[in-house]
Amino acid sequence: MTIPPLTTNQDLDPRLLRAAFGVFPTGVVAVAARVDGRIWGLAASSFTSVSLDPPLVSFSIAATSKTWPDLRRASRLGLSVLADHHGAVCRQLAGDPEKRFDGLALTATAEGAVTLDDGLARFDCSIHREVEAGDHVIVLLRLHAVDHPSDDPDTSGPLVFHRSGFSRLAEPS
Template identity: 40%
Template structure:
């Protein structure tokens, strides 16, 4: 059975994903980042996380070269931040308030949480890479709902207990 890319995307689009921005700083001090909708925890011991950049990404090779990165979990009011980092803008950090982690990676202000990582491993997987990061530091920033992507659109999660 052959599965078309359109069918695959349509069916898997029924599964919500969180939205993150992966950031880093190049040797020349230039801040770089990319939006990702495929982020997950992998291991508790050692603490590992993963995300899956497209092989055609122009940002991923720059981040990979730094050997470290910070995952910024976007809040439901930060769709504009996602769109900025998903763009081909020359300076994706323009008008983006942020600070640097102790390891020197950009933490975007007002995110739900951030996870500062060292690059652990990269594996090829079809038209994407599987990037494993070893967690060095992490924290929550705001107790708000995360930004989600579902069926081609952005939204938020409302736990059943909060609906009552």
Template identity: 50%
Template sequence: MTVQQTSTPEPQVQLRRAFATFPTGVVAVCALDDEGPMGMAVNSFTSISLDPPLAAISVARTSTTWPALSTRARLGLSILSSAHGAVCRRLSSRDGDRFAGVDWHADQQRAVYVRDSALWLQCSVADRFDGGDHEIVLLEIHDVTTFPDVAPLVFHESRFRDLVDG
């Protein structure tokens, strides 16, 4: 086995590049407050358990959005579609209206979903764990809406890619 090493001055930069080799989906985590929708994009999402229904996300401790989102009774998670590259960039931005031009829907529990996504999950925070410079958030899933004909957005090597049937 050959291991290719890169000479990077900062171990975090090298590790970020290494992690980028693993393709991920992109999830919008959103809720409604008194001023309108709020949300952010995360690419660290995983299924945890079917019984009880649990998933997890990882959120940077530097996030200014997560503290407000984490207090909501319900969160809407939308697995973004391959057509949502611009939506992902908006939800990841630090400035401006993140929902400008985003077609969204709020349910009765004030969870917000991005329309035309591959999957909607209504969740609540079940627990939190230390994850170094991130917080690992365990989510209880209360409702699932699937859209099986929608291709998901894939993030790989720091850019969006399309899935190809092979």
């Protein structure tokens, strides 16, 4: 089979790009904080580890986000890596802002970082830098505390977001 060369000057319309980006599997995190007595947050699949020294991670937030202007006011943000049983939780975290945290077991630090008690890993962080990037803002976060469970084989695997749907990792053979 001959693979055709990549054509130049393509119309990179958002639908085409969304489908192409969706081929790349990611995990999903909950980003959350308490600000003015209310919890703000959302689900984000754009989470990436960035640097060990200093400890930095990032995620990208849509420039149109209605939540980010309030969430970014928090002195600390909580990040929770979602587990493979969190599919419905993930949809909830991306849905009606008034109900995103309904029924979830959460812990908040004194400085406002909010994490899911059953997150696979939990991070306490503050905003290091925000970089405008097209229709998103890349948010670099400085880590202050980390918690993750042992390598117990009974621990759940991560929620995997792929082609607009949720999957899980295959059992190791």
